[in-house]
Amino acid sequence: MTNNQIPKTQKAAIVAVEGASVQVKDHPVRDPESLGPGECLVKLHCSGVCHTDLHAALGDWPVKPKTPLIGGHEGVGEIVAIGKNTTNSPVKMGQRVGIKWIADSCLNCVQCRNGHEQNCINVKLSGYTVDGTFQQYVVSWVNAVTPIPDGIESEAAASILCAVSSYPLPPTAPLTNVTTKGLTVYRALKYSETNPHEWVVIPGAGGGLGHLAVQYAKYMGRRVIAIDGGEEKRKLCLSLGADHWIDFTQCKDIVGEIKKVTDGYGAHAAVVTTASTSGYVQAVDYLRDNGHLMAVGLPAKATLDASIFFTVFKSITIHGSYVGNRQDAIEAIDIAASGAVKCHYQMKKLSDIQSVYDDLGKGKIAGRIVLSV
Numbered sequence: 001m002t003n004n005q006i007p008k009t010q011k012a013a014i015v016a017v018e019g020a021s022v023q024v025k026d027h028p029v030r031d032p033e034s035l036g037p038g039e040c041l042v043k044l045h046c047s048g049v050c051h052t053d054l055h056a057a058l059g060d061w062p063v064k065p066k067t068p069l070i071g072g073h074e075g076v077g078e079i080v081a082i083g084k085n086t087t088n089s090p091v092k093m094g095q096r097v098g099i100k101w102i103a104d105s106c107l108n109c110v111q112c113r114n115g116h117e118q119n120c121i122n123v124k125l126s127g128y129t130v131d132g133t134f135q136q137y138v139v140s141w142v143n144a145v146t147p148i149p150d151g152i153e154s155e156a157a158a159s160i161l162c163a164v165s166s167y168p169l170p171p172t173a174p175l176t177n178v179t180t181k182g183l184t185v186y187r188a189l190k191y192s193e194t195n196p197h198e199w200v201v202i203p204g205a206g207g208g209l210g211h212l213a214v215q216y217a218k219y220m221g222r223r224v225i226a227i228d229g230g231e232e233k234r235k236l237c238l239s240l241g242a243d244h245w246i247d248f249t250q251c252k253d254i255v256g257e258i259k260k261v262t263d264g265y266g267a268h269a270a271v272v273t274t275a276s277t278s279g280y281v282q283a284v285d286y287l288r289d290n291g292h293l294m295a296v297g298l299p300a301k302a303t304l305d306a307s308i309f310f311t312v313f314k315s316i317t318i319h320g321s322y323v324g325n326r327q328d329a330i331e332a333i334d335i336a337a338s339g340a341v342k343c344h345y346q347m348k349k350l351s352d353i354q355s356v357y358d359d360l361g362k363g364k365i366a367g368r369i370v371l372s373v
Contacts, residue, residue, distance in 0.1 A: 003081065014027065035139070038086050041138075048072075048371070049360070052127075072133030073161075073162070076099070076157050086142060091145055099126055099133050100329055102325075105117040160212070160332050185212055185273070189271060192271070193317070198269070200222045201225045201227065203270070206232070213273075215342070218240070225258055226244070227248055273296045287314065293318045348369055349372055350372065
């Protein structure tokens with residue numbers, strides 16, 4: 001695509017002020033001639049929708065987003081322009097790439113040099129501090145986009161790129177349908193300090209993209225205890241290779257059941273994506289000595305409330321796992337492209353974004369939603 005073929009305007013989903021309804025309207029496309037060194041313009045094919053996007057629209061996290069805001073951080077498209085004087089670009093014109101939560105990082109601060117780009121002091125966040133993927137053309141950075149290999153469709157890749165999890169649950173169902181995300185759950189498993197054949201508990205394993213966590217864990221050789229509710233999710237989790245299923249709507253002693261399955265010792269790790277305090281309390285109870293609690297969920301308001309005595313007494317490690325760096329994203333995508341991990345999703349139109357937000361807020365969406373843009 002030449003610069004002359006790139007339109008001057010596009011459709012974009014915009015939240016004008018914090019808490020306002022999202023409106024799909026005409027919006028300027030960045031002039032390719034104005035791109036700076038290292039910047040690129042991506043023509044998007046699709047974008048996933050995440051609970052994080054709803055938090056951004058509501059502005060209910062402690063760190064506030066910019067407004068007006070174009071949300072979205074799960075986009076896949078092709079590069080149609082690269083800024084002048086860009087040197088040593090790792091991607092090229094026409095290449096299919098993904099836009100994720102970490103839009104850009106400086107790569108030079110202490111955190112970046114240690115591989116913690118998500119904690120960069122100058123980090124840019126897609127659909128939060130910079131405009132994201134709920135538009136037809138998005139400005140990104142050549143050093144931050146993720147190359148998408150052949151073997152995976154754009155819609156599935158978008159969901160793998162997703163960043164964080166934050167599904168608020170009612171207190172009566174602390175372990176029910178929790179939406180987990182490909183990149184984040186992959187990183188949480190990667191850094192859980194578990195070994196092949198060790199036990200990992202995945203609450204919400206059958207809801208949303210919890211099935212991705214099951215698949216990544218099995219790919220890494222872990223034994224999986226899947227927790228969720230209902231026959232449909234039981235069949236899904238077991239078909240994906242979960243070694244043991246617990247239906248939280250039927251089981252009266254989840255902690256006891258996990259210890260029974262693990263010969264009385266408890267699980268080696270738990271990837272907790274729930275936004276409720278009870279999910280963390282339970283994890284400390286069912287983890288074995290020296291177990292790892294991987295904290296992933298990002299609620300608007302909740303506290304990590306666990307027994308200090310047993311956290312210390314059992315030598316439990318609580319590890320906050322906040323998205324992944326560039327290498328984590330490449331690994332997560334490559335594993336999915338190999339066919340080892342498959343993503344299930346529903347397609348909607350960009351014009352459906354407000355109704356998707358409404359359903360997210362009411363907890364009505366059980367699967368992944370991907371918007372055609």
